[in-house]
Structure formats: structure tokens, C-alpha cells
Amino acid sequence: MSKGVTPRSKDYAKWYTDVVQKAELADYSPVKGCMVIRPYGYALWEQIRDFLDRRFKETGHVNAYFPMLIPESFLKKEAEHVEGFAPELAVVTHGGGKELEEPLVIRPTSETIIWSMYKKWINSYRDLPLLINQWANVVRWEMRTRLFLRTTEFLWQEGHTAHATGEEAEEEAHRMIDVYRQLCEETLALPVHVGRKTENEKFAGAVNTYTIEAMMGDMRALQAGTSHYLGQNFAKAFDVKFQSEDNVMEYVYASSWGVSTRLVGAVIMAHGDDQGLILPPRIAPYQIVIVPIYKNPEDKEKVMELVNSLEKAFKDQGIRYHTDDRETVSPGFKFNDWEMKGVPLRVEIGPKDADKNGLMRVRRDTGEKTFLAIDAFIHSCKETLEDIQQSIYNNRLAFREENTTDVATYDELKEVIEKGGFARTFWAGDSDMENRIQEETKATIRCILFEKTKESGPCVMTGKPSTEQVIFSKSY
């Protein structure tokens, strides 16, 4: 388990898979394309889920649960939607020993089943807004899968809201992409670009798709979350109208938004190194691991006395900790093991440390080792964890800025993409041009930036003046 991983410089994809498996985050399952999320990986997802669930409720949302099986005909009601999802569907044709009259698809996303219910629930402006979220599994048949990043089944949340006006629904879509930004930046220590997708890249059925894009350790982009303004598309497909305050019947406006277990993959890829995971303290299942070191019962007693007082202090401070008291493996094995698992702080206490009423503190992010008196450690450990959190974030931000280049010509753009990194530029091109660039460079427009570095500039391809600054990059 604690043996090394393939170095990133040698084979980044192999490094990723090694870390996922050796840190016991996930495992391959006997079903092609599906993964098993192991307890340590699931604990990361629980942290993400708890943060979001709290923020969703604070912003007025409630949870509900809709059926996983959807009549095939429902998908077809929204033309773009079915076109986008048809190739990825898993289809149930038999149930209870009989062939079904109409095949059912396993939800690839729930707009259709949810809007078929909203038709029953929404009659008047008094029923709006409807702000519902769902935690669920979805299935999208994928040909090339990767643990966490792209699997046939994955876990996610999907918000589906209904509003009386388009402005309100747009506002909601913006509010939620900002909640995702907060999750990434404040909890996952992951700086993101927030922006809008181009027509080519938007969600099947959306008017506008907003996205957060992060840079991974290999300088590729990863789409970490999306939020869609759906206009009246699904309301029209499912005939959902409401009586307005002025007694007019009108179609309802919608938003939807989601993030998935892919975020666990983002954390691994953004922060990890050749020793394994590096977890930001706010998401780490264990923020501190204690490794007691002793060889005889006398030393053990001495060491464990200190360990107990540490545990008490951690409990009082609400710190998530773990004491590795396994007697079947060596301290060195434990050090490697918890480095692989990315625990932010390791505390080593041997008999000599105990004699001095102190301990060795080891930071996972910098490797820094410091001997500290136990009281000094207890008083500073929360602050140290915050410092690690901030420092991991700063590190990623610096890395992204170092690997972002402003480009003015297509040649420059190609050069940046080939070398690896984000190419930032202005854009006034069309869909075909975007497709051509993708064919030639494998890069796509990740987003039209909300926060621009300049107000306007000439389009990298057409030279036309444009106010839309974009990021081009290869992506996951």
C-alpha cells in the first residue's frame, strides 16, 4: 500500500491512478467503467457534500428525491437535450421478469423527470420560486473512463429551480456558480476561473452555461462545476405554466446546476506530488495524524500519556485527528502511508520527545519538520492548519499564473497549448473556427471570463475587436 507511485514527470496519468489506488480512495469494479469509492475517498466526498448542503440550505434550497428511472420518451421532449444525452444512456428493458412496454433510461441528469413533476406542483406565482436540490447517482455510458474524473456511474448533486422571471433564474444560475467557486477556493484550496461557456461547450438544453475551471498539476483544465440558465426550454417541453400576479398564464423560467465526485479527482490532481496526496486541511478526513513511537512498555506508557493529552486538546478544538497505534507496522511505514494519504500535519512522539515534553511536527505540503514543546504545538496547531490551507491555495494560484500566457496570434496560441498551460486571449470567432482549433490543437475555449485582465482586445483569430476574453486549454 505504501510503496511509491509512478513519478508525475514520467507518466502523469499513471501517477494519478497509482495515487487513487494506493491512497485507497477508489478501486476498479467488475463492471466496466464503474468505480468503487472506498471509505477514505468517500470521506472526502462527505466533506464536499456537507459544505455544499449547508450553503444550499443557507441560500433557501431544500432537498428532495426523484426517481432514477425515466421513460425514454421524456428525454425526447427537449430536442437539444436528447441529442446531447442519447449516446450515453443505459436502458432498462426488463423488470420483474417481463419486457417493459416502454424502455426506461437511468437518469443521466434529471431535468426531464423533475419538470414533469413541476407541471403538477406549479400553478401560480405563489408556488414560485421552487428551489430544489437532489443528491443522487447518475449514469452516463462512457467509452474511456478514469477513476473519479469520468465514470459511467457517478455521485453528484443537481439543483433544479423554477422562477417567475428570466432575470430571477439567471440570478440563481449566477448565485450557484459562485457557491461552487467558494467551495473550490475556500475548501478545496483550488483557484478557479469563473465564466460562461461558448455555444459549442454549453449544456444540452441550456440558454447559458456558467462554469468554474481549474488548472491541474499537468497544466490541463478541469471543469469543476456548471450552472445553467435554461430559459423556458424545459417549461415549454413539459408545458409548465404559472398564473402571474397580473393573471396571465406564462411559461416558467429555470436553472439547473451540479457538481460531482469528479471534484475528488480535481483535489488529487491539483495538489498531489510524487509522495501521494496533499489534502487541504478543510477537506481532509484527518487533519492531523499522531504516530507514537516506542519499543518497550515503559516507553509506551510515557509516549501514550502525551498522546492522550494531545487527543483531548484536538477534541476540544474540533480537530479531526487519527492516532495510528498499529503495532504490526513500523513508524517509517506509517510515515509513508500518511504521506500517501495526504494528511496535512503529522505528529511524531518518541520516548526522547516525551522526556522533553515535546513532539516533532511534520507538514505534508512543505515537508518542514519542527520540534515543538507540546503546549506550543497545541496553541498553534489550528493556526498552522489554516496556514497550510492558505499556502496550498497560494501555491496553486502561483502555478496557474506561471502557466498562463496572453496570446495575440494563432501561432502563439498553438505554441502555448503544445508546451502546456492556459492561453488567454480575446475572441470573436464562430463555432466552426472553435472546432478547427480543437481539431488542430486539442484545446477548447474553457470559458469566457467574468473577470478580465483588460476590457477589450483583438480576436486571436479574426483580429476583430472583442470584449470577450477567453481561456484556451486542453482539458479533462
Add this chain to the structure above:
Amino acid sequence: MSKGVTPRSKDYAKWYTDVVQKAELADYSPVKGCMVIRPYGYALWEQIRDFLDRRFKETGHVNAYFPMLIPESFLKKEAEHVEGFAPELAVVTHGGGKELEEPLVIRPTSETIIWSMYKKWINSYRDLPLLINQWANVVRWEMRTRLFLRTTEFLWQEGHTAHATGEEAEEEAHRMIDVYRQLCEETLALPVHVGRKTENEKFAGAVNTYTIEAMMGDMRALQAGTSHYLGQNFAKAFDVKFQSEDNVMEYVYASSWGVSTRLVGAVIMAHGDDQGLILPPRIAPYQIVIVPIYKNPEDKEKVMELVNSLEKAFKDQGIRYHTDDRETVSPGFKFNDWEMKGVPLRVEIGPKDADKNGLMRVRRDTGEKTFLAIDAFIHSCKETLEDIQQSIYNNRLAFREENTTDVATYDELKEVIEKGGFARTFWAGDSDMENRIQEETKATIRCILFEKTKESGPCVMTGKPSTEQVIFSKSY
């Protein structure tokens, strides 16, 4: 929404469905047999989930997630298991536009997929015990469905543990049925009988099944949770062996245990009355609802001042509350609405109450109305909620005892079952006899009681002396 429900005495089944829909707990979906869990119903499930998740973690368990799709061949590896589940399977035959080489079934329960993984993870006694739980959806094709109680798809948790000895796995199965008992008795205010299932009634693939059985408002039994000792059945089916401390290769011992969204149905049926739901405070999404009453801005100001101080007090005390400040419906409408939704305490504040610095407190369980000074209310409300919790439990316990009869002959048994209620008796019969009784009376042995009223007695059918005291009842 707040219109009345069918009285229980007139049509219990209709009453149940009315309450579920009018209290907005769940709704029928366009997919046969599947339900939509609406936000208010889902909030009940969240309370149940949070209680259990905490208890699972306190008892050393961790969460994980396994694929929902299982190769059809896996189900066939445990002979009894496939026989039990084959008629209920939903089968995916197509994925990504192609017919699959091997059909996949949607999990009806996850023993097979989980034990196929345990084979990879378990090698030595050092890997044991493995104490994993999963929160998931499952699908069992049901012909006759009822909201919450029996639906094709439902939400549940399933624990799957692996142990080095049979004693340890048995102990685990007992520990977890006791956690379920605590959930029912302490949180849901639902007294339960704890016991073992007969051979006829046990889980397909188990050596022993333990169960908790509750009495519903119509005197039928409802199985509220089960825990299974699986022996080495699944370890043998999936060839999962471990090296013992004595260097011997041995098959692993297993337990599994689960409760589902059916528990929400149990809460409705056990406590509800002809005005709707009655929720025990510990599970109620809102423990207190505040209904401010006013007609003019002056009164509103006066009333809302009191409301604000109440809200502050509730927040400080960690009480879940809701202020119904809708201006589009009347106070009477609100009273009915929150009675339907079973909120334990309602607080009414009108201008006259405000003048006296007081409020009207209304208990949902007893209907009792009391005028109280605001300070007196604030100081007593937690205690009142506890009193309601206990009183609902006592009420259900008394109801069950009133409707439980000790029977000594088959005629007596038949009489009790026909009248409605639990028939308690000793049992030394066989499977065939049990089947015959079921055919003739529709009653089954719900459980062989852990807590007996007497050490032994003659079997109700054979007259043979027996130490196994059982409950016969019709059930959901």
C-alpha cells in the same frame, strides 16, 4: 392542500395515501411504482439518516459507495440469494447505444458486488473486521406498490461487515439491530419488538435474520429494520478467505443490515390521526411553527416584535422552527396546514396576546391549548417538546399492549388476527404449518421474541413445550 383527509375509520389505506400527499411528503411519479420524495418527506429521511450515520460512526463503521449496476451472473453465485431476488430485478440490456454482452441488474441489495470487492481487499486477519456502510438507492420490481412502504426504487442504507469469527459477525448483527431499536424508540417514538425471523421469513442468503417489528395504527405489524448474520455464505460464493493469526486460510464471516425510506411510512401510520401527521419532536423538520396574526400594520409591528424575540430564543436553544408569515392565506388555513404536517407545537400570537406579552401554545398530539407568558413559554418549550416525544411513545406502547393478546389455541389465534392486533404465543411448528396459517389467516410469525413474557409454554399448534415465544400478525 389543507383540505381534510379520509377518516382512518372509513378507509385506512386511503387515509394513509391522503396524508402522504396532503402533507406533501411524497407524490406519484410518471414511472409505475416509483415515487417522488418531496422536500418535507425528504427532511424526515434526513433526520433518520443523520441519527443513524452518527451512530454508525460511533460504532466504528465507515461509509463507502459501490456500483449500482451488477453483472447478472453475480446474483447467481449464492443459490438462495438469487432465488429470493430474481423475480424482482430490473435489467439493463443496452448501454451507449449497444446491446451489452452481459446484462446488468440494478442492485436490489449489494451483497454480491460488495463481496466481489472484499475478495480483493481481504487477505489477512489484519484486514478484519471490515465495517462498511453505504447510503444508496435500490430497485426491486414490485407489483403492488404504496408510497414509502413498498416502492420499486427506494433509498436505504446497507451495512456489510466482514469478520474473522462467526461469533464476532453474530455480535455485529445483534449490535446493529439494537441501533435500529434505539432509532425507533428514541427518535421515532415507535416501540418495537426485537427478535429473530423464522426460516420462512429470513433474508435470502442469511443464516439468521434479526428484525424489529412495530404496530401501526390499524394494528398491523410493520418490519422496520433487519440485520442478518450471513455466516460464510457470501464468502464461499465469492471465495473470500483470510489468513488467520495461526496461519490458516479460512472463509470470512459476514453480517449485513439495513433500513429504508419505509421508516417514513411507519412514522406516518403509527402516529397520524384524522387531522394528518403527528411528528415526534426529535424527527420533526420543524419542531415549532409560529403563526403571527394581525390585520393592520400597527398590530403587525407589535406581533412581529414578539415573533422576533421568540425566533432568537429558538435559535439559541437549537430548536428547529418556522415562522409562517404568508399573507395570502388566513390563520385558520395555516392552523390546518401545520396540523396536517404534524408540527409538534404551534404558537399563535395575535395583537391581544402581544398586549399581554403572551402567546397561545397548541400541542399537536393532544390538541391542548394553553395561554402562556412569553418568558414562561421560552423557558419551558424544550421540556414541552421532550414531554410530547415521551407522551407519543407511551401512547403507542399502550396501544400496542391493548391490542396484543396471548393465545393458547389456533382458534384463539384466528380470532385475534381477524379482530386485528398481535397474537403472542409459543411456537414449535414447522415451515409447512406456518404456510398453512398464513394461507388461512394472512398472518405470519413476525418474530421470535428476544424479550419473552414467560420462559416457556406449549406450542399453539402442536402443544409441544417450547421456549420460543412469537408474535403472529398481519403485516405490511
